[in-house]
Amino acid sequence: MKLLAFAEQREGKFKKSAFEVTQTAKGIADKLGTELVVLVIGNNIEGIIPELGAYGATRVVAVQEERLQYYSTMAYAKITAEVASKEQATILFFPASQMGKDLAPRIAAKLSAGMAADCTALKIESGEIIASRPAYAGKVILDVKITSPVKIYTLRPNVFTAVAINGGKVSTEKYTPQLTDADFSARVTAVKVAEGRPDVTEASIIVSGGRGMKGPEHFNLIEKLADVLGGAVGASRAVVDAGWRPHDEQVGQTGKTVSPTLYVACGISGAIQHIAGMSSSKYIVAINKDKDAPIFQIADYGIVGDVFDVLPPLTEELKKTLGK
Amino acid sequence: MKFVACINHVPDTEAKIKIGSGGNAIDRTGVNYILNPYDEFAIEAALQLKEKKGGETFAVTLGGDSHKETLRKALAMGIDKVILLKDDSVRDSFSVAKALADELKKLTPDFIFFGKQSIDYNGEQLPGLVAEMLGIPSVSTVVKMSVEETKVICEREIEGGHEVVETSYPVVISAQKGLNEPRYPSLKGIMASKSKPIEERQPIAVPSAAEVVGMQKPPSKQSGKIVGTDATAVPELVRLLHEEAKVI
Ligand SMILES: Cc1cc2nc3c(=O)[nH]c(=O)nc-3n(C[C@H](O)[C@H](O)[C@H](O)COP(=O)(O)OP(=O)(O)OC[C@H]3O[C@@H](n4cnc5c(N)ncnc54)[C@H](O)[C@@H]3O)c2cc1C
Ligand SMILES: Nc1ncnc2c1ncn2[C@@H]1O[C@H](COP(=O)(O)O)[C@@H](O)[C@H]1O
Numbered sequence: 001m002k003l004l005a006f007a008e009q010r011e012g013k014f015k016k017s018a019f020e021v022t023q024t025a026k027g028i029a030d031k032l033g034t035e036l037v038v039l040v041i042g043n044n045i046e047g048i049i050p051e052l053g054a055y056g057a058t059r060v061v062a063v064q065e066e067r068l069q070y071y072s073t074m075a076y077a078k079i080t081a082e083v084a085s086k087e088q089a090t091i092l093f094f095p096a097s098q099m100g101k102d103l104a105p106r107i108a109a110k111l112s113a114g115m116a117a118d119c120t121a122l123k124i125e126s127g128e129i130i131a132s133r134p135a136y137a138g139k140v141i142l143d144v145k146i147t148s149p150v151k152i153y154t155l156r157p158n159v160f161t162a163v164a165i166n167g168g169k170v171s172t173e174k175y176t177p178q179l180t181d182a183d184f185s186a187r188v189t190a191v192k193v194a195e196g197r198p199d200v201t202e203a204s205i206i207v208s209g210g211r212g213m214k215g216p217e218h219f220n221l222i223e224k225l226a227d228v229l230g231g232a233v234g235a236s237r238a239v240v241d242a243g244w245r246p247h248d249e250q251v252g253q254t255g256k257t258v259s260p261t262l263y264v265a266c267g268i269s270g271a272i273q274h275i276a277g278m279s280s281s282k283y284i285v286a287i288n289k290d291k292d293a294p295i296f297q298i299a300d301y302g303i304v305g306d307v308f309d310v311l312p313p314l315t316e317e318l319k320k321t322l323g324k
Numbered sequence: 325m326k327f328v329a330c331i332n333h334v335p336d337t338e339a340k341i342k343i344g345s346g347g348n349a350i351d352r353t354g355v356n357y358i359l360n361p362y363d364e365f366a367i368e369a370a371l372q373l374k375e376k377k378g379g380e381t382f383a384v385t386l387g388g389d390s391h392k393e394t395l396r397k398a399l400a401m402g403i404d405k406v407i408l409l410k411d412d413s414v415r416d417s418f419s420v421a422k423a424l425a426d427e428l429k430k431l432t433p434d435f436i437f438f439g440k441q442s443i444d445y446n447g448e449q450l451p452g453l454v455a456e457m458l459g460i461p462s463v464s465t466v467v468k469m470s471v472e473e474t475k476v477i478c479e480r481e482i483e484g485g486h487e488v489v490e491t492s493y494p495v496v497i498s499a500q501k502g503l504n505e506p507r508y509p510s511l512k513g514i515m516a517s518k519s520k521p522i523e524e525r526q527p528i529a530v531p532s533a534a535e536v537v538g539m540q541k542p543p544s545k546q547s548g549k550i551v552g553t554d555a556t557a558v559p560e561l562v563r564l565l566h567e568e569a570k571v572i
Pocket of ligand 2: 330331332333360362363366384385386387417420424437438439440441442443445446447448449450451
């Protein structure tokens, strides 16, 4: 039994989730008294591998070639399954990111592995991993036990900690897979990245606006606050459906699931489907003029007031506090 | 050509969820079930592609008799044939995928559409599992798709942008909101759906690879502090965020 952690990188940069997955896997490997192997796939990745040392990695398997520059479902799945088998790793950790969620099920099918998706906590009971994961729009938390010999877990980004410690040395081994054209029969030909603010699933601060913002032209208030905080802009479904904001900003059951450190909800009522996507945020601030809005039931701090009165001075005050 | 939508029957998002007496499943009494919202995009994608390319559309679901309701909705939207893999037992995603893949092998579809995710267990597992079991490509969380002669070009959502993926068919596509605007069933469609047959089949039995051993309500958050009722509360809010929560 060994534990394999998939450290996600894009464009030669580790995602924050790579560190979360590595450090969490290291913690579990220590508790189970087993070895951790970290897998990195891509092109031009050698330079970044030592970064994993600060999160507990000591052995890294690196798979590097030009065709792996972009993420490719079938090739990445083949490589990961091969490395897992070669290493006799029977516990596999992935981030529940767009890459990890796409990749892990294909590997599960290859290795006949059971899977616990989008885990928010892991514990060990009688030598077995019990994974907690939200279901039914976050209305319940399931405890899942995997019964197959190979076990796969995907970890919700931003939930598990990644704190750099004085890292030890990382030893890197190269693995060269036999890849054929068939492994690239679904091929990424381009990546269109929106410039500017971070994505809601990756941001540690999100400022979200709802119908209370009254119109798309007022979202500059949300954007200014987000920019002062270095955060992302989020939106409720009501404003996405109205065409005020793009869908990739939507938070909630039919949008994205987020777990920032701070979530600021402005003019959002807090419908159950919205809460489903953001209730695992560490701190929630609500600004809403209706004192009975359900968002206040889950908010840590609230201002019962008009967003148009509160947002401009809030942005100014934060600028002062942050010395901007 | 053949176009299949795999669909699921799930509790309405407004449903009050209570934990059942066994402690590892929900109490279904009084819970209203609906067609999984994402699967409407899958059905719509199958219908639109048939309108363009010609052929036949199918909807497949694995579940108990209650899933017939969801198949009727698919028929009402315009799906030609529907199949119920009738099974009331508790299965994990791996076991459902095996049964679906077994049926899909016989159907030999050109395009298999899934929703991005079931909103009950939120697994986002089936599309990838089934594609791998069938040995065909898959593209998940697709928000845009165009089909040329043999080429399929998709855009899938990633953090902070989109990936453009080029592939061919047969292929598994999982639909994210934005791919299309699902149609409302017409009155004629609803009437016709009532008399159309639902084909029932026995899915292959495959043991589950994961089980739910416990279920809890999330720790209830105590309502927070109302800092104030107008802009004068701003300095105090900022102080709390800075000194108490230490998040800025
Ligand atoms: C299947 C399904 C899936 C769904 N998925 C999602 C999802 O993913 N994400 C999502 O967000 N929703 C989702 N919804 C929709 C959800 O039910 C709500 O309709 C939606 O979240 C409401 O958005 P809102 O809070 O912006 O608008 P509203 O509910 O209209 O709330 C506006 C709020 O703004 C406040 N307000 C108004 N003016 C001001 C002002 N000047 N200053 C301060 N406050 C003000 C009001 O008091 C009110 O509380 C889904 C619904 C269904 C049925
Ligand atoms: N029981 C089922 N029968 C057929 N298709 C299903 C079933 N459950 C889920 N699906 C499909 O798989 C997608 C992803 O589901 P999941 O992996 O459970 O999140 C759903 O959107 C459906 O398209």
